[in-house]
Amino acid sequence: MDTRFxxxxxxxxxxxxxxxxxxxxxxxxAIRVRxxxxxxxxxxxxxxxxxxxxxxxxAKISRRDxxxxxxxxxxxxxxxxxxxxxxxxxxxDINIVLTALILLGFNDVYEVAAAAELVSEESRKYVADxxxxxxxxxxxxxxxxRLIRVRFPNLIExxxxxxxxxxxxxxxxRREAVKKTGLPPDKxxxxxxxxxxxxxxxxxxxxxxxxxxxxxVLAIQDIxxxxxxxxxxxxxxxxxxxxxxxxxxxxxxxxxxxxxxITSSYLAADGIENVIRVLEDLEDEKFSDLxxxxxxxxxxxxxxxxxxxxxxxVAKAKLKQLNQYLPVSMTHKTPDIDNTDLYWTEPVEYLxxxxxxxxxxxxxxxLNKVNRLCQKFPGLDCGSCGAPTCKALAEDIVRGNATQNxxxxxxxxxxxxxxxxxxxxxxxxxxxxxxxKEYIYILKQYITQLSSDISLLDASLNPSSGxxxxxxxxxx
Amino acid sequence: xxxxxxxxxYDVSPTDFTRAGEASSDVKNKLKQLGxxxxxxxxxxxxxxxxxxxxxxxxxxxxxxxxxxPTMIRMELKDVGPGIEDVERAMxxxxxxxxxxxxxxxxxxxxxxPNMKKYSDTMQIDTVLGxxxxxxxxxxx
Numbered sequence: 001m002d003t004r005f006x007x008x009x010x011x012x013x014x015x016x017x018x019x020x021x022x023x024x025x026x027x028x029x030a031i032r033v034r035x036x037x038x039x040x041x042x043x044x045x046x047x048x049x050x051x052x053x054x055x056x057x058x059a060k061i062s063r064r065d066x067x068x069x070x071x072x073x074x075x076x077x078x079x080x081x082x083x084x085x086x087x088x089x090x091x092x093d094i095n096i097v098l099t100a101l102i103l104l105g106f107n108d109v110y111e112v113a114a115a116a117e118l119v120s121e122e123s124r125k126y127v128a129d130x131x132x133x134x135x136x137x138x139x140x141x142x143x144x145x146r147l148i149r150v151r152f153p154n155l156i157e158x159x160x161x162x163x164x165x166x167x168x169x170x171x172x173x174r175r176e177a178v179k180k181t182g183l184p185p186d187k188x189x190x191x192x193x194x195x196x197x198x199x200x201x202x203x204x205x206x207x208x209x210x211x212x213x214x215x216x217v218l219a220i221q222d223i224x225x226x227x228x229x230x231x232x233x234x235x236x237x238x239x240x241x242x243x244x245x246x247x248x249x250x251x252x253x254x255x256x257x258x259x260x261x262i263t264s265s266y267l268a269a270d271g272i273e274n275v276i277r278v279l280e281d282l283e284d285e286k287f288s289d290l291x292x293x294x295x296x297x298x299x300x301x302x303x304x305x306x307x308x309x310x311x312x313x314v315a316k317a318k319l320k321q322l323n324q325y326l327p328v329s330m331t332h333k334t335p336d337i338d339n340t341d342l343y344w345t346e347p348v349e350y351l352x353x354x355x356x357x358x359x360x361x362x363x364x365x366x367l368n369k370v371n372r373l374c375q376k377f378p379g380l381d382c383g384s385c386g387a388p389t390c391k392a393l394a395e396d397i398v399r400g401n402a403t404q405n406x407x408x409x410x411x412x413x414x415x416x417x418x419x420x421x422x423x424x425x426x427x428x429x430x431x432x433x434x435x436x437k438e439y440i441y442i443l444k445q446y447i448t449q450l451s452s453d454i455s456l457l458d459a460s461l462n463p464s465s466g467x468x469x470x471x472x473x474x475x476x
Numbered sequence: 477x478x479x480x481x482x483x484x485x486y487d488v489s490p491t492d493f494t495r496a497g498e499a500s501s502d503v504k505n506k507l508k509q510l511g512x513x514x515x516x517x518x519x520x521x522x523x524x525x526x527x528x529x530x531x532x533x534x535x536x537x538x539x540x541x542x543x544x545x546p547t548m549i550r551m552e553l554k555d556v557g558p559g560i561e562d563v564e565r566a567m568x569x570x571x572x573x574x575x576x577x578x579x580x581x582x583x584x585x586x587x588x589x590p591n592m593k594k595y596s597d598t599m600q601i602d603t604v605l606g607x608x609x610x611x612x613x614x615x616x617x
Contacts, residue, residue: 153514280501283518284525355511360617363510364481364544395509 073189113248195305
């Protein structure tokens with residue numbers, strides 16, 4: 001399997017009814033409906049999870065580990081994302097959540113927010129030292145990095161080459177655990193509690209590093225119901241485990257990372273459509289005087305991750321309330337760290353997946369064909385063909401992945417034409433003439449073609465009939 | 477034009493800032509589909525976007541023709557606007573005749589033509605007062 005395109009987001013085939021909601025929502029047009037089931041094209045998917053959000057049949061899911069992963073290790077450390085704290089009502093002390101994680105079975109916790117403060121500190125230095133690459137684009141959201149890798153080649157040099165907080169936290173957590181227990185590093189399980197599928201993908205197939213130190217990823221939505229009763233218990237005597245301040249915890253919401261940059265010349269955008277608009281404008285150099293750009297694929301930032309339970313804006317408000325009691329930063333509680341833990345070790349390279357052909361001449365011929373095909377299609381972008389737009393269908397056709405008859409309008413017109421021809425022919429038959437046999441033969445051919453066209457139409461209108469159900473992909 | 481492998485046409489609508497940039501954005505996406513190098517895409521996108529904005533600010537829109545040639549991208553931006561009175565001055569960084577209402581939108585910094593020249597490999601301006609302006613830029617592949 002091509003690990004460059006490992007994905008956490010995948011389809012539960014038996015639940016998919018072949019509707020067009022996901023193909024319309026996907027920001028990279030990575031999904032098609034074929035034979036009544038959605039298919040995600042690995043090279044285009046950025047694991048943003050929008051399809052999970054929109055699918056009313058819950059056919060899109062994210063791979064992640066189950067809580068029993070704790071049994072695989074001698075000693076486990078939980079890495080709670082800052083967005084986890086925003087999921088609970090009236091939470092005044094983060095230690096209650098952290099203590100509940102210990103009660104849940106983890107041996108220790110290491111807040112991602114604590115590592116985020118180190119990342120903020122280093123980012124401030126790095127950005128100040130490298131004005132030649134301003135504005136720097138935050139690389140904490142893996143979906144944004146993946147999007148830039150395939151779609152914005154000119155912005156790769158602006159990517160901040162610093163590891164996301166969760167990676168830094170994983171390394172520090174393992175080192176601390178080894179020191180505390182004397183166990184070999186591989187006996188320690190470093191488990192991230194994630195708000196999104198994007199970071200599940202990161203843990204398996206990180207960009208900027210050959211390997212991630214994260215051993216497993218649990219979804220916040222899976223541990224939320226388990227944590228609630230444990231928090232009641234933890235409330236009685238919370239342990240002193242928290243080691244992050246306002247800067248680190250603030251990373252959970254959009255604008256939090258930028259706030260940690262302590263600069264006024266930043267921009268923070270959230271929601272994948274807005275992110276794309278900012279990147280488009282950035283590519284055209286429409287911004288000047290900015291030195292940092294924070295981008296989060298989810299509305300509201302990480303609190304809006306598709307694996308969380310709370311409304312992102314309510315969550316953001318809760319995070320703000322929680323934050324007001326915290327000190328600005330607590331980096332004095334985290335150990336010294338060197339650059340090898342903080343910086344990327346692998347470059348991120350442009351993958352031109354949107355290129356049509358292998359050479360420019362071939363691509364030109366294909367693009368010309370796309371333009372001609374678009375003229376033929378009705379331009380309704382109805383999605384009945386399984387592609388999100390008429391243009392996307394045209395591109396699928398020139399790539400050899402679809403045919404014109406996938407367009408029910410083209411097919412309908414074809415049927416009309418066949419009927420007209422057949423009618424004309426029938427009207428011209430002179431009964432008893434020498435050619436009668438030949439005429440009837442041609443007429444029969446028309447009828448055969450007509451019924452085959454109509455069965456095509458049937459197939460595209462009732463796609464699921466006769467299809468075998470079952471999850472086509474191996475689950476983790 | 478002769479030798480063109482593909483010709484793209486765009487109408488630039490007058491005084492509609494919400495649509496300004498649509499043409500350069502479409503060209504950018506097409507060049508990515510063609511596998512043109514990122515450096516070339518960047519030059520074409522920036523030069524053309526500046527030109528497109530100029531047509532909206534100064535010339536009540538116009539028409540853009542983009543030719544993809546074997547060795548270069550050629551952009552012709554044609555308007556029937558007021559023409560440029562002093563081309564040499566217009567080419568100076570920071571010089572602008574944009575009215576205040578345009579400047580308040582963040583445009584009119586006087587970098588349009590200088591940036592078009594900077595990001596293209598050749599640029600030619602044909603302008604007649606009261607008749608219109610045609611800017612032709614090329615970017616080598």
